Amino acid sequence: MSTFRFQALKETAGRKPVKVQELDKKSIIFGSNVFNDKAMRQFLTPEAYKAVQSAVQHGTKIDRKLADYIAMGMKEWSLSKGVTHYTHWFQPLTGTTAEKHDAFFETSFDGTDPVEKFGGSQLVQQEPDASSFPNGGIRNTFEARGYTAWDPTSPAFIFGTTLCIPTVFISYTGEALDYKTPLLRALTAVDEAAVAVCNYFDKNVKKVTATLGWEQEYFLVDSALANSRPDITLTGRTLLGHSSAKGQQLDDHYFGSIPTRALNYMRDLENECMLLGIPVKTRHNEVAPNQFELAPIFEEANLAVDHNSLLMDVMQKVGERHYFKVLLHEKPFAGVNGSGKHNNWSMATDTGVNLLGPGKTPMSNLQFLTFFINTIKAVYTNEELMRASIATASNDHRLGANEAPPAIISVFIGEQLTKVLAELEGVSTGKLSPEEKTDLKLNVVGKIPDVLLDNTDRNRTSPFAFTGNKFEFRAVGSSANCANAMTIVNSIMAKQLRDFKKEVDALIDGKEMKKDDAIFNVLREYIKETKAILFEGDGYSEAWAEEAAKRGLSNHKTTPGALKAKISEKSLALFQELGVMNHTEAEARYEIELEEYAKKIQIEGRVLGDIARNHVIPTAIRYQNILIENVTGLKEIFGDEYTSIGKEQINIIREISGHIAGINTQVEQMTEARKTANALTTAEELAHAYCDTVKPYFDVIRRHCDKLELIVDDEAWPLTKYRELLFTR
Ligand code: ADP
Ligand code: MG
Numbered sequence: 001m002s003t004f005r006f007q008a009l010k011e012t013a014g015r016k017p018v019k020v021q022e023l024d025k026k027s028i029i030f031g032s033n034v035f036n037d038k039a040m041r042q043f044l045t046p047e048a049y050k051a052v053q054s055a056v057q058h059g060t061k062i063d064r065k066l067a068d069y070i071a072m073g074m075k076e077w078s079l080s081k082g083v084t085h086y087t088h089w090f091q092p093l094t095g096t097t098a099e100k101h102d103a104f105f106e107t108s109f110d111g112t113d114p115v116e117k118f119g120g121s122q123l124v125q126q127e128p129d130a131s132s133f134p135n136g137g138i139r140n141t142f143e144a145r146g147y148t149a150w151d152p153t154s155p156a157f158i159f160g161t162t163l164c165i166p167t168v169f170i171s172y173t174g175e176a177l178d179y180k181t182p183l184l185r186a187l188t189a190v191d192e193a194a195v196a197v198c199n200y201f202d203k204n205v206k207k208v209t210a211t212l213g214w215e216q217e218y219f220l221v222d223s224a225l226a227n228s229r230p231d232i233t234l235t236g237r238t239l240l241g242h243s244s245a246k247g248q249q250l251d252d253h254y255f256g257s258i259p260t261r262a263l264n265y266m267r268d269l270e271n272e273c274m275l276l277g278i279p280v281k282t283r284h285n286e287v288a289p290n291q292f293e294l295a296p297i298f299e300e301a302n303l304a305v306d307h308n309s310l311l312m313d314v315m316q317k318v319g320e321r322h323y324f325k326v327l328l329h330e331k332p333f334a335g336v337n338g339s340g341k342h343n344n345w346s347m348a349t350d351t352g353v354n355l356l357g358p359g360k361t362p363m364s365n366l367q368f369l370t371f372f373i374n375t376i377k378a379v380y381t382n383e384e385l386m387r388a389s390i391a392t393a394s395n396d397h398r399l400g401a402n403e404a405p406p407a408i409i410s411v412f413i414g415e416q417l418t419k420v421l422a423e424l425e426g427v428s429t430g431k432l433s434p435e436e437k438t439d440l441k442l443n444v445v446g447k448i449p450d451v452l453l454d455n456t457d458r459n460r461t462s463p464f465a466f467t468g469n470k471f472e473f474r475a476v477g478s479s480a481n482c483a484n485a486m487t488i489v490n491s492i493m494a495k496q497l498r499d500f501k502k503e504v505d506a507l508i509d510g511k512e513m514k515k516d517d518a519i520f521n522v523l524r525e526y527i528k529e530t531k532a533i534l535f536e537g538d539g540y541s542e543a544w545a546e547e548a549a550k551r552g553l554s555n556h557k558t559t560p561g562a563l564k565a566k567i568s569e570k571s572l573a574l575f576q577e578l579g580v581m582n583h584t585e586a587e588a589r590y591e592i593e594l595e596e597y598a599k600k601i602q603i604e605g606r607v608l609g610d611i612a613r614n615h616v617i618p619t620a621i622r623y624q625n626i627l628i629e630n631v632t633g634l635k636e637i638f639g640d641e642y643t644s645i646g647k648e649q650i651n652i653i654r655e656i657s658g659h660i661a662g663i664n665t666q667v668e669q670m671t672e673a674r675k676t677a678n679a680l681t682t683a684e685e686l687a688h689a690y691c692d693t694v695k696p697y698f699d700v701i702r703r704h705c706d707k708l709e710l711i712v713d714d715e716a717w718p719l720t721k722y723r724e725l726l727f728t729r
Helices: 003-013 037-043 046-058 064-080 120-124 180-198 223-227 230-235 260-275 301-321 362-381 383-389 415-425 434-447 482-510 515-529 542-551 559-567 569-578 583-645 647-678 683-694 696-711 722-727
Strands: 085-089 146-150 157-159 162-171 208-222 280-285 291-296 324-327 341-349 464-466 471-473
Touching: 003 208, 003 223, 037 046, 037 064, 046 064, 064 120, 064 162, 120 146, 157 301, 162 180, 180 208, 180 301, 180 341, 180 362, 180 482, 180 569, 208 223, 208 260, 208 301, 208 482, 223 230, 223 324, 223 722, 230 583, 260 280, 260 291, 260 301, 260 324, 291 301, 301 324, 301 482, 341 482, 362 383, 362 415, 362 434, 362 482, 362 515, 383 482, 383 559, 383 569, 415 434, 415 515, 434 515, 482 515, 482 569, 559 569, 559 583, 559 683, 569 583, 583 647, 583 683, 583 696, 647 683, 647 696, 683 696
Parallel strands: 085 162
Antiparallel strands: 146 162, 157 162, 208 291, 208 324, 208 341, 280 291, 341 471, 464 471
16 A cells, blocks of 8 residues: 555645745845845945946956955945854756855864954855866866865845855866856857947947846645656656646646735745846746746846746745645646746847837837847857757656647747838948939838837747847756856847957948948848748648748757757857867767767666656555456356456456566666666767667657556555646646
8 A cells, every 4th residue: 555645745735825924125135135226335435335246237357456455345245244254156967056064164283263264365265175066078087176265246135044246157277067057158249249339220229238037937736746756756757657637738827817825835935036136027827727927027148047046946935835746847747738948138238228129200110120030030040059959858758748838949930020120121232323212212211110010929939030129049947057058049139249340341341332231231141041940830730840941940749859059060159169168178068968868868768667667566466456356256156157247357467467578677677778778878879878768768758657657556546647647736
């Protein structure tokens, strides 16, 4: 008898909503645990304050002396809030955040002179023992030291009783070992390239900031139920489980009223976010049962990425208080929707203009169209790299599974802008006549409304959609660090804007064209060139897959194939040119991601094999024995007639044996496939082997297990069922 599942259910049934501590108005508590402008003004000397501001705005270096003053101020601020420890907080390539807490407390060796200390050197640089973070072969173990370095553009914050200082993480030889470093480099590149293009329209623009607003989807499962499932505990998703009789078909959860326990969790989470300066704004139910979404007000991309990484951590911690396990996995449950993390992206100037927002004048609209069309061109040229930026073992479950955008990258722009592009395509080659220009400005560019209506009616099936004043990269996975996607989007945009500027300048200088003429000419060619990437139809349809193939668009359904684009000659050259990553860094990352892929599949394979053999088969045998006993009894009573009287039981006995045999042979074959794979030497071979020869067993084994779940006595079934995981409130 499975006591585990029933205990878990009993525990869950007895849960009361956890009371949420009432805090002051959001506008008052917002950022109170962040070393923000207000705290800096209060705790830093004017000189130190200026140094931080200048580092944030212009990337200037902070000298050691000032670093000491800044550290002192940070320490005083922290101590005033009961903080005891500090940590460099970074985002290694494991996908989570890393921290190692040190106490401010220090004393001399004989225990005299106890003090709280924190100096510039501790603030600016640390050397965590980093040998066990993924490095893709960059660091040999004998030089295992990597170091973390303060990123002043993302403010320090207090979590619990620890001061967290956002940092980059680099190897001793200077290569990036984290997500943040290449992102910061990409953001610098896009800033420079975009400013140069903006200056065609407005000489006052000195800085362009990439903006990001993510939308985090997640599942909440009672912690007792989650803990009763070894697959959820070890892999973050269910590897088996028959679908519930009721799933999401009634659509009764989406935007419905939020269950009390979940609502309390959300309120508590929002409070924490407010204190941490994460500007969360919206919360609602998602499509699947027990699935929810949280979205903030958009921010500068680096800060937004940090905030999302921090949020994922905070979500778990707050979840513990409410007896929830938060599932951030892209596909925790088969047969119901998975979770994504839309990345809303745009660029803003220091003069307050959203570069992907239509303006009020023809000139500002020409600027908008310039950035808009360049984005399309960037995606067109680098669609494979875009696909690679979202490739993970867990996201493979979503992409192309009729609930999330397909694995084919395309751009949706809506009806109105499609028309505008068609008109621009007709612009004559060379110098434009004054009449044509007037007509363009008045009737084409000038007529773009500042609210693009059809874009609010968005096409949910598009992986990269224009939604009125930003692009929405929808194919990003819920568990992903947004930095991966954001590094690529901003890099390809930077490269594209550089190329655009060169082309326009060549027409201005070489052909003596006017600036506007040159811009119209280049844009026209882009529109002609990039048609293959534009798609307004149903991205889930089979017809689109066929059409996309004809258009020459890539369709990498699995991660190992998709990742390859990260080290194509074109991508390597792009990263190199922009200074985002050198070859070593790019190749190391490729290697790390392949290794991670193989490891994830390996773990899932082991866990599935274990559960199938240690939970499912023994349970099935016990139930089969009950049936056998029953049939033997029937034989005793009815003699030869038992075969007809006990016919159904005998059938079930046979059926069970069939599934047991199925599980056993498939698990054995899968284990053999793993062994063969493990003998391979390169990360690439390993990942492909796991993808092509190990993973295919998952579905087969699962099918046998799920069939047994339907047959076997519910009371005997050891694993918490889908209906219990998904519908318990
Ligand atoms: P919804 O999609 O729910 O209608 P919005 O379109 O306002 O809501 O925003 C969705 C997300 O896009 C939010 O996280 C929001 O902060 C973000 N967003 C809005 N404008 C921008 C922008 N210019 N740059 C980046 N993100 C943005
Ligand atoms: Mg959205």
